[in-house]
Amino acid sequence: MKYDIIIIGGAFAGLSAAIYSSRQGMKTLVVTKDIGGQGLLTTDIQNYPGFDSTSGFDLASKFQSQAQLYGTEFVYDEIRQVGEENGHFVLKGVEEKYESDALILAFGKTPRDLGCKGEEKFKGRGVSYCSICDGPLFRKKDVLVAGAGDHALQAALYLGTVASNVYVTQKGNRISGSEEMIAEAKSLDNVKFIYESEVDEILGDKTVNAVSLKKKSGPNEELPVKAVFVEMGYIAKTEMLKGFVDMNKENEVIIDMNGNTSRTGVFAAGDVTNIPYKQAVISAGQGSVAALSAINYVHKKRGMGSVKSDWKFVNLEKNKKVSA
Numbered sequence: 529m530k531y532d533i534i535i536i537g538g539a540f541a542g543l544s545a546a547i548y549s550s551r552q553g554m555k556t557l558v559v560t561k562d563i564g565g566q567g568l569l570t571t572d573i574q575n576y577p578g579f580d581s582t583s584g585f586d587l588a589s590k591f592q593s594q595a596q597l598y599g600t601e602f603v604y605d606e607i608r609q610v611g612e613e614n615g616h617f618v619l620k621g622v623e624e625k626y627e628s629d630a631l632i633l634a635f636g637k638t639p640r641d642l643g644c645k646g647e648e649k650f651k652g653r654g655v656s657y658c659s660i661c662d663g664p665l666f667r668k669k670d671v672l673v674a675g676a677g678d679h680a681l682q683a684a685l686y687l688g689t690v691a692s693n694v695y696v697t698q699k700g701n702r703i704s705g706s707e708e709m710i711a712e713a714k715s716l717d718n719v720k721f722i723y724e725s726e727v728d729e730i731l732g733d734k735t736v737n738a739v740s741l742k743k744k745s746g747p748n749e750e751l752p753v754k755a756v757f758v759e760m761g762y763i764a765k766t767e768m769l770k771g772f773v774d775m776n777k778e779n780e781v782i783i784d785m786n787g788n789t790s791r792t793g794v795f796a797a798g799d800v801t802n803i804p805y806k807q808a809v810i811s812a813g814q815g816s817v818a819a820l821s822a823i824n825y826v827h828k829k830r831g832m833g834s835v836k837s838d839w840k841f842v843n844l845e846k847n848k849k850v851s852a
């Protein structure tokens with residue numbers, strides 16, 4: 529089926545874009561791997577206007593129901609390829625192929641891989657990229673945090689409250705991170721730093737049961753653990769966009785103030801773009817900008833007038849079946 533606007537990504541940028549797009553009567557599809565994106569990694573957002581404190585999951589769920597109220601459709605799939613054929617955009621996901629007149633890229637950032645042997649094999653089977661989401665699965669077990677700086681320390685601090693022992697590898701002979709976080713981590717008896725070492729291989733059978741650590745000197749050492757938490761920060765995984773839209777050296781999609789990319793009809797918003805200050809409210813704001821630009825693009829293509837703002841009365845009664 530062909531859509532007016534397809535949005536890749538179902539977090540703050542994508543969902544906000546969906547609200548604007550479907551509310552203006554565009555046939556809108558959100559293709560996403562999840563609802564909430566990075567927001568799912570935090571249970572306490574304190575700087576989203578209108579909410580003293582909310583979890584990323586609750587906030588994103590509210591965005592999603594609002595988008596559904598106006599008729600946005602959702603598909604859970606991972607887009608692997610994007611292209612343009614005969615004046616419309618064609619997306620290939622793992623499950624399906626999708627087509628639209630305009631495209632909004634809102635697929636944010638993804639955790640950076642560790643890049644060691646065994647990582648791919650044990651993803652979801654002991655290798656995790658979200659300590660808050662998966663930490664409770666390893667209650668009273670020994671786990672390892674592989675990463676750097678405050679990302680790794682934050683994970684270690686949280687895991688210290690659930691796991692039995694939390695090992696944290698450090699490439700050098702000192703702990704990397706902010707002074708405050710280092711002091712907090714050092715104060716926990718069950719958080720143990722392993723210096724001058726890095727994970728060479730993740731070992732196991734069906735699930736993780738050990739890591740092989742490469743030491744600065746001497747042979748590898750095996751350490752029994754039930755989980756490896758990879759905390760290497762986040763990157764824009766935009767390989768599929770190479771040659772399709774312009775990107776900067778951080779592989780972020782370059783946009784202008786209207787959310788336009790270098791390709792006509794393709795817009796972008798949120799953490800996947802080159803706009804600074806990666807925050808939920810900024811992603812949401814950019815999502816609305818990208819949607820308004822996409823709507824105007826579709827209108828122009830069809831010889832219709834442009835939308836100056838989104839002030840519009842919508843009879844929600846008409847859409848009740850969608851939100852039910």
Ligand SMILES: Cc1cc2nc3c(=O)[nH]c(=O)nc-3n(C[C@H](O)[C@H](O)[C@H](O)COP(=O)(O)OP(=O)(O)OC[C@H]3O[C@@H](n4cnc5c(N)ncnc54)[C@H](O)[C@@H]3O)c2cc1C
Nearest residue numbers: 537538539540541561565566607635636637798799807808
């Ligand atoms: C631990 C943590 C705490 C944070 N705390 C705060 C905070 O307190 N306040 C704040 O404002 N911000 C906070 N942030 C930042 C905020 O979460 C991000 O700025 C925001 O989530 C970015 O939203 P986004 O929609 O641009 O992208 P993301 O949240 O990165 O979401 C991307 C979406 O795209 C989907 N996706 C990715 N690739 C594909 C694909 N190929 N095909 C289909 N779908 C795909 C994902 O499943 C996801 O739904 C925090 C981030 C983290 C990691």
